[in-house]
Amino acid sequence: MSAPTAAAPGAPVVELDLAELRRDPYPAYAELRRTAPLAWVPSVRRHLLTRYEDIVHAEKLPEVFSSREEGSLLLRTVGPNMLREDDPEHRRLRSAAEPPTRPRQVRDLWADAFERTAHELLDRIADRGEADLIADFAEPLVAANLALVLGLRAASAADVSDWSRAMMAANGNYADDPGIWLRAEQATRAIEEAVAEAADAVRDEPDGSVISSMVHAADPVSLTEIQNNVKVIIGGGVNEPRDVFGVGAWALLQRPEELEKVVKDPASWKRVFEETARWISPIGMYPRQLTQDYEIAGVTLPAGSRVALVIASGNRDESVFERADEFDPDRPHRPHLAFGGGPHFCMGAWVARHEVSAIAWPLVFSRLKGLRLAEDARASDNGSAADRLDGWVFRGLTSLNVTWHAP
Template sequence: MASDSGTLLARITDYANRPDPYPLYAELREAGPVVPQEDGSCLVGAYHQIAALLHDPRMSADERSVRTWSPSEQPREPSFLRLDDPEHHRLRTLAMRPFGPPHSPRRVDSLRGEIARITEELLAALPADRPVDIVDDFAYPLPVTVICRLLGVPREDEPLFRAWSDTLVAAADVRPGADTAEAGRAGEQAGREMREYLLDLAEQRRGRPADDMLSAFVNEPDPSLRLAPAELGVTATLLFIAGHETTVNLITNGVLTLLRRPEQVERLRGEPGLLPRAVEELLRYEPPVHMRERAPLVDFEVAGTTIPKGTSVFLVLASGNRDPRAFRDPDRFDPARPDNEHLGFGSGIHLCYGAPLARIEAETALGALLPRLTAARLVEDPPPYRRNAMLRGPRHLPVRLGGRPDRVSGLTDS
């Protein structure tokens, strides 16, 4: 293992380490609570420091706090995910009105039956004559169908969104030292096209509302509670992407984790009441989001290290989730783990907006899959992963629902 802690971000984001970044996270925790990098950024990998910084108002989520924009550049309109209070609070509150309590307390819970129906339809359609790709055949279509239903996007237009989402996620990747200009331009173009589509769709619902969030946004009777057009486009884009990207990873990582541990498949089949806690453990053990970027608004000290104002600070949530100072036996997957205060959905004011929906989707999907996982085998282990190091998960997960695997060289618990 390389000993230079200043190259950790480069090594963590190196695609060769995507299948198993956890030894690098252990190195990060050993190197110190705050680890400066060669590119001028810092990494934080210890649970308690990450949690504290996620709650610290001196740490900004706004990317405009990290970089300086030249007079010829026009900073893009940020979503509330990349804003600080009070603007973050205003936009998030308006976005929550048609989604959750107190204004729409039954919106998510009322979807349970539909999520179960979609799940059963997907399972019934799985091919019996070839290996199944858990990503393309199941883990992707489930949450994307649900988010299309929630926002009011016609399901037949979903392929447009997949291309846009893939481009936007690629543009958001962290690649120290790489030339990201082309990916950035492609991301800007995809974002514009997606926002224009969603704004046009919302406009079609003005005065003709359906039971969806775009209708609720555009037909809000109180002018003080309406999103401006630019805010609506950015918010709807965020909700669509965040509403399925992370859940795809959660379900896929869950299937991969369970197939590597057939004894846990049998345990969960015998103790179905453990499933909600198993999902929480998956959010700790193999979280869908591995890092969040922040920047100090002022110079301040963390655990003896001064972080200058404007420094790009990567809070490595997945490292914090494996911190032995916060979790007993952290490298072991334990579906009955008590007091599991993981960072899988972040923490603080940016705690994941869609966490209740993601939990329902993951519990429903894994619960329905469990009977089929008893005889299932991985075709390839490790599977091919997505490029993005922040949103980590398999790009494909080929599984043979019966018979023996073609090739297995599995990773095991440390």
């Protein structure tokens, strides 16, 4: 399969400025949905698919919209892994890794430790009366939780954060910066060592973690496969829950009535989570490559064509979500696309939901009394100069500066 590097015949060509997309992609998505729901975008070197129904349609046809993208930077950074495989290979790896991330396991095995870590992090900042809740709380919390679920016993939260950042930079290294490749190689080597050590330790004493589950899988998985998949999970398991935490907290701090409602009815944190992930999706888009000629959104794409499924756009599709640009946790339920769909539906969805909506938000809002955005962090549509929303492939707040009444 060779990938065409230009527009499919009949596909509209739309120039988009990447800096503008990073700043705020939503106006461009609205225009694409209206006028060119499948468009070739030269700066992205892919066709962008932007309407909800078309994305759902593509996700239902993984044999046509393959996850095995040629020349993928993710493959270069981590090697073959479940995210860039199709079934049956994908299923073998996913079945081996998945059990520790199911809802029951999250509740029975991990929830108490998640909560302890959240309390410890809040103990460290409670007396200060001010903090950046991204750097001082959300990032170390989700990184420590990920180390635990994966079974990386010797890795600290800071290790996991650093590794994640190095790999994310490599996955977006379209400019081929050698410094970025070097840092990613150092990170991947460190992960390989940590995984090899953990795999040895659980061989005789399983511990319920992802590494342990893969070591003892009924359908065998090699050490290299475990290492590569742990790299992918570290690359993708930190920033997304951190970003849902940050964006949701920020949205509520600007909407005191919504905040009061949710504090009075803690069951509704779940709705806040789903609405936050819909409104500002932490992963904005991901790639697929066609295995055969296929018509979608009025264009026949030749085999080999590259398509980006722009889930952040599907999640703002007005034909599915009324007043789609508004943050409204009480909106009628419609399934959002933030966790993807089909066989690659996010494996960490229940981990993320639990750590953010059952632990991080309730504890932050109950323990930090009088919590408010810091003066210089008050919002405009896209955040203040200090706390900015940034990104389109991944999108979240750069920081979340807050103050509260210190005891």
